Amino acid sequence: MKTVILKTALATAAIWLGSPCAEAQTLKVMEWNILSFEGVTGHANDFNVQPFVDFIRTQNPDVICFNELETATSRMNFVEKLTEAGRLLSMYPFFGFSYVKDVGYYGNGILSKYPYVNTYSSLIVKPSGTADQRSVEAVDILVPTAAKPEGVKIRIVCTHLDHQGTAANRRDQARDVKNKTVKGSAIPTLILGDLNQGTTSETVSTFTADNEYGGACDRVCDNTTTYGNSSKLDYFFSYPAGAWTTVSYVVIKTTSLPTPLEHLSDHYPIMGEVTLN
Amino acid sequence: MKNILYSFVVMAAAATLLGCGKDKHLTLEDVSVWPSSDFVTKLHFVSRLTDAATGSTEADFAPVTGYFSSTVGADNVWLGIIDRADVTYNAASQQNSALKSALDLKFWTYLAFNRIRNGSTFEGSALFLRAPVTGSTAYALGNDCFVAGPVLKMQGKKNDGTSISFDIYFRTARFETQANVDAFGGDNGILFQMKRERMNFLMVGTVKNTLVDPLRTAIDSHDRSFKFSIVEGTENRDYAIFVLAEEHFWRYVGATSTSLGGGLDAYEISLNW
Numbered sequence: 266m267k268t269v270i271l272k273t274a275l276a277t278a279a280i281w282l283g284s285p286c287a288e289a290q291t292l293k294v295m296e297w298n299i300l301s302f303e304g305v306t307g308h309a310n311d312f313n314v315q316p317f318v319d320f321i322r323t324q325n326p327d328v329i330c331f332n333e334l335e336t337a338t339s340r341m342n343f344v345e346k347l348t349e350a351g352r353l354l355s356m357y358p359f360f361g362f363s364y365v366k367d368v369g370y371y372g373n374g375i376l377s378k379y380p381y382v383n384t385y386s387s388l389i390v391k392p393s394g395t396a397d398q399r400s401v402e403a404v405d406i407l408v409p410t411a412a413k414p415e416g417v418k419i420r421i422v423c424t425h426l427d428h429q430g431t432a433a434n435r436r437d438q439a440r441d442v443k444n445k446t447v448k449g450s451a452i453p454t455l456i457l458g459d460l461n462q463g464t465t466s467e468t469v470s471t472f473t474a475d476n477e478y479g480g481a482c483d484r485v486c487d488n489t490t491t492y493g494n495s496s497k498l499d500y501f502f503s504y505p506a507g508a509w510t511t512v513s514y515v516v517i518k519t520t521s522l523p524t525p526l527e528h529l530s531d532h533y534p535i536m537g538e539v540t541l542n
Numbered sequence: 543m544k545n546i547l548y549s550f551v552v553m554a555a556a557a558t559l560l561g562c563g564k565d566k567h568l569t570l571e572d573v574s575v576w577p578s579s580d581f582v583t584k585l586h587f588v589s590r591l592t593d594a595a596t597g598s599t600e601a602d603f604a605p606v607t608g609y610f611s612s613t614v615g616a617d618n619v620w621l622g623i624i625d626r627a628d629v630t631y632n633a634a635s636q637q638n639s640a641l642k643s644a645l646d647l648k649f650w651t652y653l654a655f656n657r658i659r660n661g662s663t664f665e666g667s668a669l670f671l672r673a674p675v676t677g678s679t680a681y682a683l684g685n686d687c688f689v690a691g692p693v694l695k696m697q698g699k700k701n702d703g704t705s706i707s708f709d710i711y712f713r714t715a716r717f718e719t720q721a722n723v724d725a726f727g728g729d730n731g732i733l734f735q736m737k738r739e740r741m742n743f744l745m746v747g748t749v750k751n752t753l754v755d756p757l758r759t760a761i762d763s764h765d766r767s768f769k770f771s772i773v774e775g776t777e778n779r780d781y782a783i784f785v786l787a788e789e790h791f792w793r794y795v796g797a798t799s800t801s802l803g804g805g806l807d808a809y810e811i812s813l814n815w
């Protein structure tokens with residue numbers, strides 16, 4: 266009898282350890298403006314995804330939001346870079362279209378270890394003075410848990426706001442993003458993006474306030490700069506307020522990492538781990 | 543050209559009207575425009591038509607790459623459905639092996655998700671496409687299974703060789719249990735929902751052999767204008783490939799099959815619109 270119990274316990278443990286259910290509803294997410302895999306000025310990376318992938322593997326995120334994603338253009342030899350990164354990381358890719366560039370595209374990209382059931386990509390408002398067309402993407406992923414092995418639905422939102430125009434433009438884009446992805450939704454959501462705006466801005470408070478564009482979000486990220494040592498531009502919110510608990514959050518200062526990591530992008534990647542309450 | 547425009551106007555008008563209507567008994571019986579043999583499109587379905595996945599390693603997908611690159615030519619393909627391109631979760635070494643094939647062929651990919659099995663195997667089809675998907679709505683087919691519904695850029699040809707391209711509402715699923723069939727049919731089933739939202743959808747998927755007749759009955763009992771066709775050559779396999787569409791929008795023409803070896807087959811499915 267003892268042997269049977271022991272075998273059962275070992276088998277249960279093995280299943281538990283090898284299953285995503287072991288991770289419960291805790292997700293590790295990364296937000297990174299990757300500068301089209303181009304490398305910073307003077308340090309051309311030739312659109313090589315490998316050093317990005319090598320670094321991302323050390324962080325082991327469940328979900329990634331990439332901004333400034335150029336893909337499948339002629340200077341990339343028509344290779345779809347999100348799929349290339351997804352293949353190396355064994356994650357599902359979903360590309361978010363902002364505009365056609367050359368023979369390829371420009372936009373955002375989401376990678377997920379978990380499968381997506383619904384996907385959404387939409388252009389956002391482009392007020393006068395903005396640099397170019399931007400977009401927002403959302404995927405509803407299914408995360409299997411012990412209580413719900415068929416998967417708990419969680420929404421991942423990825424966006425990149427204008428960098429050139431006024432703060433009011435970015436506020437309006439934030440309102441549009443929230444309106445399109447959160448308003449009226451009961452799905453637990455993680456919002457990631459390069460907002461190109463500081464922490465005290467209306468753009469940020471658009472997300473954290475309960476307003477006509479949707480319910481309040483919690484800000485997971487702190488005020489650590491993400492663009493050199495001067496600017497905080499990249500954000501991580503959770504929705505609805507109070508629904509998630511932050512386990513950890515860090516900005517990874519790649520400039521202090523060995524070559525070639527310090528020159529991959531002009532933005533630092535941010536990593537956050539959250540648990541659905 | 544007149545015919546094309548007329549067809550589109552009728553299709554758009556019908557879809558718009560039907561999408562706004564509150565009547566459960568939507569019908570196009572007064573519309574006399576039908577798919578024409580002048581307009582042909584082809585899609586490709588790769589499957590074992592069993593309960594097994596297409597492959598687990600990248601090497602397993604090499605025949606798929608070979609089929610698209612050598613047999614049909616990747617440039618001629620707007621949709622390849624790679625059935626059961628499953629991924630088993632592994633925190634350390636998960637493999638999404640179909641992506642290598644898509645990369646080699648310079649296709650875009652999209653996951654047409656079907657279900658999570660045993661909490662760790664993500665089952666679904668990999669769609670190979672010429673353009674990125676901009677959105678998708680899934681329909682729950684019971685408690686644990688989904689119909690995937692991406693918007694795809696279709697490419698087809700007129701009989702004079704003119705290329706024609708437009709967005710279509712594609713649907714795919716694998717019917718594995720009677721519960722899936724039960725959820726699909728009926729007055730408030732998934733077919734009714736899909737029909738209300740986009741009556742001109744095109745659905746291509748698989749159905750377990752023993753469920754072909756129950757699924758046909760469920761569809762017919764709901765709306766006989768939706769034509770359910772079994773792709774020839776798949777009737778006696780563990781799973782059959784089916785095409786489902788409203789008869790005013792799409793017509794299944796036929797299919798040819800190519801063996802890719804190791805129990806894997808590719809079906810080139812022809813349709814009129």
